[in-house]
Amino acid sequence: MKKAIYPGSFDPVTKGHLDVIERSSRLVDELVVGVLNNSAKNALFSVLERVTMLKELTAHFPNVTVDAFDGLLVDYAKRIGAVIIVRGLRAVTDFEYELQIAQTNHEIDTDIETIFLTTRLEYAYLSSTIVKEVASYGGDISHFVPHQMIARIYAKYGIEGFDQ
Secondary structure, three states: OOEEEEEEOOOOOOHHHHHHHHHHHOOOOEEEEEEEOOOOOOOOOOHHHHHHHHHHHHOOOOOEEEEEEOOOHHHHHHHHOOOEEEEEEOOHHHHHHHHHHHHHHHHHOOOOEEEEEEOOHHHOOOOHHHHHHHHHOOOOOOOOOOHHHHHHHHHHOOOOOOOO
């Protein structure tokens, strides 16, 4: 049984994230979406909020679970029995950084492999940072995030009047 982890901050979760979750869930028996608890980052949503949102958005995938973790990814992967790390690539600029991380992780634990999934072209530009920037000015984020998240994101910026 192949178990994989798709790690990230998911702050907030985007349509690009969901695309990688859907596609990678078809490649493995079990996929854990690992929400990184990174205290060094100033997150828009708490870890609990991100886990809750991802659970809602992935409930229809029978082989996907959501969990929070901190510390080294390879340590967490080993603890949960994952042998694959899934990473999404948007552009060539992502590749160099992700390759370094994958090689480092493989040095730490040779039993864990990293696979890269390129994002669909329609999401190649999309990042959580862009979503937050647009939302902070009240811009339209409906093309970037699932509709269930729109009002929650705007609410974090004190912008009301957006229905879910």
